[in-house]
Amino acid sequence: MKILNYKLLLCVLAFLSFSNYSSGQDKISKALNSWNQGTIPYAYFDNLPETDSIAYLDTREKEEFEVSHLKNAIWVGYKKFDEKKVLKTITDKSQPIIVYCSIGVRSEDIGEKLKELGYTKILNLHGGIFEWKNKGGTVFNDKEIATDSVHAFSKHWGKLLQEGIKVY
Template structure:
């Protein structure tokens, strides 16, 4: 009788582990595929090699340079006020060194949520820049928290380039443009 109970208990345990594994896989897939939460996405994709600055703690100051690390078409639809477009695929280190000769300049890099901007922040760090921060949640979180964005004519807009339908799920405010 003890053997039957042991087998039954082992089978229940195996079934429990299978269900738990499936549940864990679905939860992990939600982070990677569903992208319904910026914090989880950043924990998945970033190393936090560039310190974050949070939209709610940020004051717009003339002494801070905002560098937009998205593609040009994204920047043209929406960007932070007075941001400088530096791109991602076309990031030009020499142009940066010429445009921003002061390597102790306060710089905030941003993209859609903060993944591409971390990569560009790392490149800036290698170039010798010392005061770099990454906008946590990028332009999506900025807009989600009520921040103002501007189009290529420097006019305030509700439109935000959402990069893709996949990542656009993280943008809850404004008008999504693809």
């Protein structure tokens, strides 16, 4: 019986040490699985088409957007989400839209609001701007100049950002 318990203990310790070294991407996926409902399908960094026909909507707060955002992204906010601005800016409700935030939680909420407004082609960027930067994507500041700085939202969520310079 003691040998069985010892083997079980070794297995648990091996699992715990492995999970401490899991990648940030795995942690992002786990966070999304626990926080999101899956109501807006994901778009993945590795499979995004290179096209200007997609509207990228940044659903973070204005100060986050000013530090870092995706190229040509439109800021729509979260707490101050402005439906009228979106309806004025994107008049074609079949326009492909990718919403994003830090990792993809707030953007799912905004994606749901867009769905309620009648937009039909909405995807949520899996891992948000953090995964974008972690995988080598370029981000831009408020002057539309490429930057290594990324607004990390908070110390807690900032742990998921592995690349770039964290700004709080």
